[in-house]
Amino acid sequence: MKFAVISFPGSNCDEDLYYAIVDGLKEEAEIIPHTSTRLDGFDAVLVPGGFSYGDYLRTGAIAKFAPVMPALKAFAATGKPVLGICNGFQILTEAGLLPGSLQHNTNMQFICEPEPLRVANHNTMFTNDFAADAHITLPIAHGEGNYYCDADTLASLKANNQIVFTYSDNPNGSVDDIAGIMNEQGNVLGMMPHPERAVESLLGSSDGLGVFRSLLATFTRTV
Numbered sequence: 001m002k003f004a005v006i007s008f009p010g011s012n013c014d015e016d017l018y019y020a021i022v023d024g025l026k027e028e029a030e031i032i033p034h035t036s037t038r039l040d041g042f043d044a045v046l047v048p049g050g051f052s053y054g055d056y057l058r059t060g061a062i063a064k065f066a067p068v069m070p071a072l073k074a075f076a077a078t079g080k081p082v083l084g085i086c087n088g089f090q091i092l093t094e095a096g097l098l099p100g101s102l103q104h105n106t107n108m109q110f111i112c113e114p115e116p117l118r119v120a121n122h123n124t125m126f127t128n129d130f131a132a133d134a135h136i137t138l139p140i141a142h143g144e145g146n147y148y149c150d151a152d153t154l155a156s157l158k159a160n161n162q163i164v165f166t167y168s169d170n171p172n173g174s175v176d177d178i179a180g181i182m183n184e185q186g187n188v189l190g191m192m193p194h195p196e197r198a199v200e201s202l203l204g205s206s207d208g209l210g211v212f213r214s215l216l217a218t219f220t221r222t223v
């Protein structure tokens, strides 16, 4: 399985994602610059965390105009998986690939800590490796992780089982403890916690590997 990892100016988790795929999952990955206009030949696209364009204006607000974005939208429209992590989640909401937005944490501080989470939906291409209602721990590291959406959007997220991860102790003020959501089609996931920073127990947790294993299992079933 071949993963593209998009790198924007200011991304800082692109190499971690590359490591998670190549060394953790033992699959292929390539770092693709934000200037690229093609994503042909990839089976999944990963949008990494970091501070794209210095988080100016709003997190993800400038990245949505990057030259790679039309190719990313076209890739998402094919139904293949797109995973945005942290700043990647912020970029996907700004680009309109996911509903809602990420606001400043309610305590107005950057929060960096291991975070207990619940897998709220394990019937997805991103979470099928986890047991139903699994409790896992992944690191968070963000200043703007406070997920917001209006009441109608929240109702439709719930009705379509689009809420994929929730916080056990809501560190940032997110609506309904939301830590990760997917689109209605189920092939675009955005999450604030960092699975790529939890792929080996030697470094504290390997819970994150489940996300990448799920993608691989889905891919293996469909080829």
Ligand SMILES: NC(=O)CC[C@H](N)C(=O)O
Binding pocket: 048, 049, 050, 051, 052, 055, 059, 085, 086, 087, 088, 141, 142, 143, 144, 145
């Ligand atoms: N780790 C990250 O991706 C940081 C996310 C983002 N720039 C924030 O501080 O909210």
